[in-house]
Amino acid sequence: AQKVTQAQTEISVVEKEDVTLDCVYETRDTTYYLFWYKQPPSGELVFLIRRNSFDEQNEISGRYSWNFQKSTSSFNFTITASQVVDSAVYFCALSESKSVGATNKLIFGTGTLLAVQP
Amino acid sequence: DTGVSQNPRHKITKRGQNVTFRCDPISEHNRLYWYRQTLGQGPEFLTYFQNEAQLEKSRLLSDRFSAERPKGSFSTLEIQRTEQGDSAMYLCASSLAAPRLGYTFGSGTRLTVV
Numbered sequence: 001a002q003k004v005t006q007a008q009t010e011i012s013v014v015e016k017e018d019v020t021l022d023c024v025y026e027t028r029d030t031t032y033y034l035f036w037y038k039q040p041p042s043g044e045l046v047f048l049i050r051r052n053s054f055d056e057q058n059e060i061s062g063r064y065s066w067n068f069q070k071s072t073s074s075f076n077f078t079i080t081a082s083q084v085v086d087s088a089v090y091f092c093a094l095s096e097s098k099s100v101g102a103t104n105k106l107i108f109g110t111g112t113l114l115a116v117q118p
Numbered sequence: 119d120t121g122v123s124q125n126p127r128h129k130i131t132k133r134g135q136n137v138t139f140r141c142d143p144i145s146e147h148n149r150l151y152w153y154r155q156t157l158g159q160g161p162e163f164l165t166y167f168q169n170e171a172q173l174e175k176s177r178l179l180s181d182r183f184s185a186e187r188p189k190g191s192f193s194t195l196e197i198q199r200t201e202q203g204d205s206a207m208y209l210c211a212s213s214l215a216a217p218r219l220g221y222t223f224g225s226g227t228r229l230t231v232v
Contacts, residue, residue, distance in 0.1 A: 004160075033217040043207060045161070045223040052218075091160050095217035103174045104216045105151060108160030 002027045004094050006109035013082050014117050021077045021112045023092030029053075034068065034075045035093040035106065045091070051075065053097075082116045089113050122224035124210050130230045131200055138196045139227045143212030150193050151221070152185060154178065155207040164208075167193060200231045 003026040013019045025034065036048040049059065051068055059066045063080045079086055089111045095104050123142040131137050143150050148169050153161035164183070166174040169190035179185075182200075187193040197204055207228050211221040 035217075035220075037223075042225070043228065044225040045209065047220060047222075050217070050220050093160075097217055103166045104149075105163045105166060105174070106153075106161070106211075106217075106221065108162070110158070110160050 002029075002032075002094055002096065002107045004092050004107055004109035006092055006112050008112045009110070010113045010115070012115045012117065015084060016081050018078060018080050019082050019114065019116075021079075021090050021092075021114065023075045023077065023109060025073050025075065025092070025094045027094060027096070029096045029098075031097045033095045033097055035095070036066065036075075036077050037091045037093065039089045039091060039111070041088070048077075048090075079114075082114075084116050084118050087114060087116045122210055122212050122222050124208075124224035124227050126227055127225065128228045128230075130232060133202060133231055134199055136196065136198045137200060137229065138194055139208055139229075141193045141195070141210030141212075141224060142191075143193070143210070144214075144222055145191075147212035147214050147222070148190065149213040149216050150187055151211045151213075152193070152195055153209040153211065155209060155226075156205075161207075161209055164195075197229075200229075202231050205229055205231045 005024045032053045034051045038046040065078045067076045091111045092109045093106045125140045150167040152164040155161040165185050167187040182198045185195045207226045209226045210224045213221045
């Protein structure tokens with residue numbers, strides 16, 4: 001069975017601090033995708049990144065960076081120099097990647113609420 | 119294209135009433151998903167359509183829930199005889215080739231059953 005664990009329920013930081021959000025996943029599939037989404041108070045899910053299981057390269061996008069390690073089944077997300085606008089709930093998610101016709105639904109973690117204080 | 123549209127944004131209903139939500143996916147997306155998100159939890163999968171065919175339903179989708187996607191375009195999710203436990207955010211997502219090309223989520227419909 002697939003599972004995503006986000007052990008950090010809430011994190012509070014002061015603006016300009018760096019913060020890392022942890023994500024650990026379980027799957028028996030050899031091919032899968034990992035995602036991070038941001039959910040601000042308005043409720044919509046904002047896509048941040050998608051990573052294929054065959055691509056373990058870390059990625060940096062502005063203040064955001066992601067560390068994918070298959071050996072530890074982790075896909076952690078770091079925000080550098082956090083800002084108040086980063087305050088939101090962040091979800092890590094996993095999807096199988098099977099043949100045409102397969103559901104390939106997303107399995108979400110329980111989310112981490114990040115509060116960035118001014 | 120304006121993305122995935124969901125209506126209404128908010129719905130307050132009395133226990134026992136029926137409610138229906140609508141999702142308009144991105145027009146060329148053949149895959150459509152419904153998720154439910156309760157307070158403090160991540161979204162949970164409810165059901166999946168490929169074109170007009172409903173190919174998977176979660177055990178979360180009780181007999182009171184029904185979803186349709188006529189002609190493979192918009193989709194509706196109906197809840198009959200609503201219960202307080204149905205209060206949640208209902209999210210719709212569409213995709214052209216999931217997960218390789220990702221998923222586009224709508225803004226959701228927040229249901230409150232009083």
